[in-house]
Amino acid sequence: MEVTLLYHTPDPERAVATAARLCYAPVGGRELMEGLTQEKIEHVLRTIMTSGHYSTLEHASYTFSIEGVSRALTHQLVRHRQASYNQQSQRYVKFKSEPDVVKPATVAADPELSRVFDETVDQIWHAYDRLVQAGVPAEDARYLLPNACETKIVVTMNIRELLHFFELRCCNRAQWEIRELAWKMLELVRPTAPYIFRQAGPGCVRGACPEGKMSCNNPYPKAEEY
Numbered sequence: 001m002e003v004t005l006l007y008h009t010p011d012p013e014r015a016v017a018t019a020a021r022l023c024y025a026p027v028g029g030r031e032l033m034e035g036l037t038q039e040k041i042e043h044v045l046r047t048i049m050t051s052g053h054y055s056t057l058e059h060a061s062y063t064f065s066i067e068g069v070s071r072a073l074t075h076q077l078v079r080h081r082q083a084s085y086n087q088q089s090q091r092y093v094k095f096k097s098e099p100d101v102v103k104p105a106t107v108a109a110d111p112e113l114s115r116v117f118d119e120t121v122d123q124i125w126h127a128y129d130r131l132v133q134a135g136v137p138a139e140d141a142r143y144l145l146p147n148a149c150e151t152k153i154v155v156t157m158n159i160r161e162l163l164h165f166f167e168l169r170c171c172n173r174a175q176w177e178i179r180e181l182a183w184k185m186l187e188l189v190r191p192t193a194p195y196i197f198r199q200a201g202p203g204c205v206r207g208a209c210p211e212g213k214m215s216c217n218n219p220y221p222k223a224e225e226y
Contacts, residue, residue, distance in 0.1 A: 001177075003184040004065040005192075012060035012159065012193045017044040020056040045195050057160040057196070062189055064155045066181065070102035072147035073177045082161040087153040091139035094132060098125045100150035102177065121148065162189065163200055171202040172216040199223040 009015050017036055021044055036044075048056055078085055098121075107117045124144055131141040157165065162185070168174065169182035190197040203210035204219035 005188040008062040009060035017041040058158040061158040084156040090142040094138040101148040
């Protein structure tokens with residue numbers, strides 16, 4: 001899995017704080033932004049994060065390039081609707097060689113199961129290739145391809161949705177592949193807005209586990225308080 005932060009709103013914490021201050025200021029956003037010291041920015045952010053007024057967090061966004069993940073992962077990822085996605089198309093991209101696949105560790109750890117997995121993928125690939133060679137459009141031949149197929153996707157989320165994504169997908173109960181993705185994304189964004197993301201992660205880093213009876217009973221260490 002390869003995750004790259006392609007772009008983000010410059011100085012995201014200043015942008016968020018400016019938007020928040022504007023609601024109560026007699027001057028415009030440009031003047032507010034220029035006059036904000038780091039101390040004032042953190043004061044505004046503290047108010048936002050402790051009061052739950054998260055709409056201002058939507059003014060800063062992040063764009064990621066994600067490669068080497070499975071279609072099983074992206075089927076979960078696009079359920080996060082407050083985001084923008086562009087994914088490699090199996091309709092227009094015709095595989096000319098055997099496509100890469102993501103093999104779960106539970107399968108790879110067992111030689112016999114790993115062999116069954118590989119043989120099945122190989123059979124699927126040869127069937128796909130036969131259909132394409134016979135003139136079947138790639139958009140129809142792709143119906144054979146498994147969730148394990150490697151894919152590439154570009155994702156843009158604002159900070160509010162990122163925090164929600166991290167809360168759900170960094171959790172130990174999240175599926176292993178999307179959990180790995182979530183932690184990689186969090187590692188990339190945290191240095192760009194350290195105050196906002198200092199408590200980002202699964203719900204248990206901020207208090208009691210929100211999963212209730214479904215808790216893993218293995219909480220992460222508590223995050224720094226605001």
